[in-house]
Amino acid sequence: MYIKDIIKIFENKYPKSLSYNWDNVGLIVGDEMSKVTKILVTLEATQAVIDEAVEKNVNLIITHHPFIFKGLKKINTSTTKGNDIYKLIKNNISLYSAHTNFDIAYDGLNDEIVKRLDLRDVLVLDTTYNQKLYKISVYAPLSHQECIRKAMVDMGCGNIGNYSDCSFTFNGLGRFKPLNKSNPYIGVKNEIETVEEVKIESICEESNLSDAINNIIKAHPYEEVAYDIYELKNVGKQYGLGRIGNLENNIKFKELAECVKESLNIKDLKVTGNLEEYVNKIAIVSGSGSEFINKAHNMGADVLITGDVKYHDAQNALELGIKLIDAGHFGSENIFSDIVVQYLQNKFENIEILKSKSNINPFITI
Ligand SMILES: [Zn+2]
Structure with a gap:
């Protein structure tokens, strides 16, 4: 099995064409004609993750966040990024990133949260493309x-x-x-x-x-x-960032917050809004979704679940009357590895697909 075969199957489900123009997705480092026997999946390729890949003889790392995002002028071992790239190439490890295409695609990050919270009548929050x-x-x-x-x-x-x-x-x-x-x-x-x-x-x-x-x-x-x-003039599938849907029953906001913690397997999160009030319509934008507060409110959401909420965005949400759950950027996206590992395991029985064990959350709550 070659990297190009993995990419083909992966992109059938999560096409690169769905990503935003500013994004950098696809095979970032490596050779698509290299053979693959072991894949390591992670939200982020930190130095620890790359060391883990070397130690475990991995041939391909799959990340959510693009490994290279800005232009590089040099690749040498005097910078952390240069050193990472050098180490990858030296150890014949390729690296592939699926970012906004994975947020937007069906059965990607946002849909996984929808599934875990058991939302119904789900719609795309912000349409980017009609098939x-x-x-x-x-x-x-x-x-x-x-x-x-x-x-x-x-x-x-x-x-x-x-x-x-x-x-x-x-x-x-x-x-x-x-x-x-x-x-x-x-x-x-x-x-x-x-x-x-x-x-x-x-x-x-x-x-x-x-x-x-x-x-x-x-x-x-x-x-x-x-x-x-x-x-045809028939309307095709709608694609876009975020989802909005209903819970089966109205529940207290604090119950929803507990449910989010449990379903994303996180210890803590931040909220804005009255925890005793009942909620039903839930919007979700994994990662950084503060810019969708107004959109979620206009579409009738009682709550927006996202990450990276800034102070003024939280104030704006309170004024509008929409509640926020800030599960953190890491917290709302770390399930990326679960989704990819499961998808690839079903497709490739003879390839070992590992979830990275390295701790990549830069924050510690004390
Ligand atoms: Zn992210």
């Missing part, structure tokens, strides 16, 4: 209809709401004349051929379109595959 939808029509001989339908579904075609494998087929007659340079699967050169064919149609998201077409061409027996792609 375009396409219809693919492909013409094939009757003998190949099943394998072409499979080729489409395998690449993510045919998903409509709570249904998968959706397609439509109609039978008809296909006509063509193989020209001099052709090598026809059916028919002979310079004679018009009529073949019983099927037209298979299925819906496809923009992000899967080129993979789906390539897979159809691979499965199709014809030298020249006849297919059409139509852009």
Whole structure:
């Protein structure tokens, strides 16, 4: 297994294209053609994490926070970053980061918190992208209809709401004349051929379109595959930062705060607002989400759960009447490792996937 294979599967779920323009995600250090037997997952690649990776013979580190964010002019051992990069390369360790794409994608950080708090009727808090939808029509001989339908579904075609494998087929007659340079699967050169064919149609998201077409061409027996792609007006999946949803029942704010501590496995957090009041509609922005206080309030949230809340942001929230839970930047994002380890373990049985044991929280509460 090569790093590029891991990246391909990972980015099927957490596409790089979802990240913000200012972000720096993907393979930050290393060689995508390197072999992988052991992966270490962490929120942050500190010196301790890199030492841990060297000691455990890891080939790939996956982090949430981009390992390199600003431009570097030198890479040498006189700076901490230079020393880290030098150590990674010397030990043949690659490093991959999935940041805002992991916050935005479905089943990323924000959705994991939604799941742990058991929120319902969940919506995206701040939309960044609407997935375009396409219809693919492909013409094939009757003998190949099943394998072409499979080729489409395998690449993510045919998903409509709570249904998968959706397609439509109609039978008809296909006509063509193989020209001099052709090598026809059916028919002979310079004679018009009529073949019983099927037209298979299925819906496809923009992000899967080129993979789906390539897979159809691979499965199709014809030298020249006849297919059409139509852009649809149907509304596709909405992507964005943060989530907002409802609890099953109204609960006291202090109960919610306890529940957040337990579900994120943290010892302490800060809150603003009356702990005795009841709450139901909860907004979540993992990491630093103070800039979404107004948005969450406008969408009717009783509480915003986030991290890195500054004094004036807390004052603003109090004035607006929205409660805040500041679980800390580390506290609200450290579950990154749990999500990635579980996802990759299900996909790659023969690769050892470890959660870093290094303590990366820079704060100690006394
Ligand atoms: Zn963060």
